[in-house]
Amino acid sequence: MNVYTAGSILIFLLGLYGLLAKRDLFKMVISLSVLDTGVNLFLVAVGYGSGGIAPILTDTYPLSVLHFVDPLPQALVLTSIVINLGVTAFALVLVARIFKKHGTLDTAKLWQKMGGEEE
Amino acid sequence: MIALWMTLLPWIGALCLLLFKGWMDRFSRFLPGLVAAANVLLALLLNLQGSQQPTLVSLEMGNWPAPFGIQWVNDSLSSFFALVISLVLLALVLSRGFARDKEQQASSDVYSSAIVLILSGAAFGLLFTADLFNLFVLMEIASISLYALVARSRHPTAPVASMRYLLLGGVGSALYLLGIGVLYAKLGTLNMADIALKASSLNPAALQLVPLLLLLGLAVELEMFPFNAWVPQVYGAGGAFVPGFLAGVSSPIFALLLLRLVTVVFPVPQLRTVLLVAGLLTLVIGEFSALASRRLLKMLAFSSVGSMGMFLLLVSIPGAAMLRSSLFWLVMMLLAKVPLLGVAAYLQRQFGTDRFLELRGIFSQEKSAGLVFLLSAASITGIPLFAGFRAKIQALVSLASAQYWLLILPLLVSVLEFVYFFRAIRWMGMEPPESAGGKPVLPGSLEGFSRTGTLFLFSVFALLIVIFGLFPQGILDSIEVATTQLFDPVVYARAVLGGM
Numbered sequence: 333m334n335v336y337t338a339g340s341i342l343i344f345l346l347g348l349y350g351l352l353a354k355r356d357l358f359k360m361v362i363s364l365s366v367l368d369t370g371v372n373l374f375l376v377a378v379g380y381g382s383g384g385i386a387p388i389l390t391d392t393y394p395l396s397v398l399h400f401v402d403p404l405p406q407a408l409v410l411t412s413i414v415i416n417l418g419v420t421a422f423a424l425v426l427v428a429r430i431f432k433k434h435g436t437l438d439t440a441k442l443w444q445k446m447g448g449e450e451e
Numbered sequence: 452m453i454a455l456w457m458t459l460l461p462w463i464g465a466l467c468l469l470l471f472k473g474w475m476d477r478f479s480r481f482l483p484g485l486v487a488a489a490n491v492l493l494a495l496l497l498n499l500q501g502s503q504q505p506t507l508v509s510l511e512m513g514n515w516p517a518p519f520g521i522q523w524v525n526d527s528l529s530s531f532f533a534l535v536i537s538l539v540l541l542a543l544v545l546s547r548g549f550a551r552d553k554e555q556q557a558s559s560d561v562y563s564s565a566i567v568l569i570l571s572g573a574a575f576g577l578l579f580t581a582d583l584f585n586l587f588v589l590m591e592i593a594s595i596s597l598y599a600l601v602a603r604s605r606h607p608t609a610p611v612a613s614m615r616y617l618l619l620g621g622v623g624s625a626l627y628l629l630g631i632g633v634l635y636a637k638l639g640t641l642n643m644a645d646i647a648l649k650a651s652s653l654n655p656a657a658l659q660l661v662p663l664l665l666l667l668g669l670a671v672e673l674e675m676f677p678f679n680a681w682v683p684q685v686y687g688a689g690g691a692f693v694p695g696f697l698a699g700v701s702s703p704i705f706a707l708l709l710l711r712l713v714t715v716v717f718p719v720p721q722l723r724t725v726l727l728v729a730g731l732l733t734l735v736i737g738e739f740s741a742l743a744s745r746r747l748l749k750m751l752a753f754s755s756v757g758s759m760g761m762f763l764l765l766v767s768i769p770g771a772a773m774l775r776s777s778l779f780w781l782v783m784m785l786l787a788k789v790p791l792l793g794v795a796a797y798l799q800r801q802f803g804t805d806r807f808l809e810l811r812g813i814f815s816q817e818k819s820a821g822l823v824f825l826l827s828a829a830s831i832t833g834i835p836l837f838a839g840f841r842a843k844i845q846a847l848v849s850l851a852s853a854q855y856w857l858l859i860l861p862l863l864v865s866v867l868e869f870v871y872f873f874r875a876i877r878w879m880g881m882e883p884p885e886s887a888g889g890k891p892v893l894p895g896s897l898e899g900f901s902r903t904g905t906l907f908l909f910s911v912f913a914l915l916i917v918i919f920g921l922f923p924q925g926i927l928d929s930i931e932v933a934t935t936q937l938f939d940p941v942v943y944a945r946a947v948l949g950g951m
Binding site: 344347348351357360361364367368370371374375378404405408411412415418419422423426427429430433434442443445446 | 584587588591595598599602608610611612613614617618621622625628629631632635636684
């Protein structure tokens, strides 16, 4: 395991901690974003090779496939970043709506309130 | 190509709705229904093709050969379920159309219609895809659409319910993506067939970690304990579409993906142990919570969790008999859950509540809704001669043939299930009616054509339950073919990867 992989897992765990320990919805959304960043970094670390170059065929490196870093994880990460952007934007809109409606973002209060309306 | 069009057609529809918003306002009413009907036809065509030559058809996206490009595979399992799911979707889209609020602005309906279309396209994609990352993307498209649809419901708890679903779903998809990362690092492929061939070369630790991470990723949509905290609120937020979609389309599709993962891609014993424990816990917690529920939609939501628990339990045991029982179970539960949730959403709409206390004696006013509920409940609790009875017996027999002790909990919860459904029928059907009605969730109840249409739709499902209870052979035959194909991963791999 190289330093990038270890770092990415650390970021992932940090996000997970935030999700489990925080009671504020806004902070939870940020934690989710941190968690996703950890996963994205992990994917990039998977494709990284020491001393590798960008996987583009040029005149300087014609057909030097062996020196390329693996482009597939980068394509995956690109997709994943776009998806995370969408999810985070939507989550923030939802957070704003919840605050407008209930006047609080404290999950304990919100869950309790919901339980009251449920039964 | 047909499989691809089942996804493309709804997406093109959604794109047209959003691009030509001003012009399409009046079409937004009909477009989802038209697309759903077209998809039923495409699914029929797919099954007709399959009945002539029951082979696997592999589609290469952008002419990139497998395992480099994304593959969609159409086998007997996916084409059979494509038909079932397209029919459920048609019913749900129509019932949503009937439940449309007349005072609601047409422009706001365009967005909901577009989301429904995007969601249906992703659902079919999930049935056919043979690539784990493509699966992730489709899963995200489906879940974001679902979060949005839940949030758009007018129930007071809807935004918080959607948020809860989003947070859990977000963690699930991150875990899934992590699984993909580890898998790609170790094997260098994400094609299901290619993984099936190479999985044995994984080291033991990775062979346990990867399937576990992928399973945890699917767990949120599978309503598996402990990832199902969102279920009661999201079902409870109601609406004519979302609860039916979750129980009738989304959880069956993820169940099929799990089946593929367990039987074709990673036939690892440790994964089955996890499924066994998770299945038992999901089953017991779901059914006990249903017993404790005082709201109809919540009760049905927990009952749906319970049936998924039973499915997980069945999948956890290897063998073709178990696979057949689990698939039959899936179809029968789906057939009963759609009309049950339909009736619940209808009652919530008509009387502004789904609390049993306020719905006492409601079926004396709503006789046809009562009949649909009674027939579907009879099927789901396993009353003889109804469709669910065969599924339940088959499931219990196959559990008994594996391990006798496995029977104890399913038998116990079957009794529980009978108790709470009977109790619901007694409250809503046999007690003297009270002055029903709370604060209406949506303005205006359904009248005339919309009311008849909604009830007719779910009566068709109730009728299907009776017909399939008496003549289940057609479904059993299709499941037999699908099982045989699933049990031959080499044929699957060859179809996907080409002449190997």
